[in-house]
Amino acid sequence: MLLSLTFGYSNDRIGREYGGVGRRGSWEDLIPLELTPGERIDHITIYEGYRNITNPYREGKLTYIIVGIYLKTDRNQQTLFGSTNGIQKEESPNNYFLAYVQGQDGGHIDSLRFTWYKYCLKNSTISENDNF
DSSP states (O other), rough: OOOOOBBOOOOOOOOOOOEEEEOOGGGGGGGGOOOOTOOOEEEEEEEEEOOOOOOSTTSOOOEEEEEEEEEEETOOOOEEEEEEHHHHHHOOOTTEEEEEEEEESSSSEEEEEEEEEEEETTTOOOOOOOOO
């Protein structure tokens, strides 16, 4: 099961940690997906489903959570975090790359929202080496 998820951005900011219940160890123990300069995430698959977790708002009931996330880059780097044992939902809009992520969580990840940027923005001065 996916226990927690955090995104770091090219401007050296670290996003909020989503989830976290059951995560043990230090940040150095986590599995990273590190992008090379100019590399972008262009495909995401989410795996979600009902699980019997401790949830004070749904005692005795199953809770719908995200159990896994698969990320693929435009340079074919691929990583799965968590499990594929759930309902699969994909996002891979043509000519777009992942810009940032927002979500909700309690102790587990309830939902994620992805914001995508277009590769070629008309009248843009963004170059391959620019940071976002």
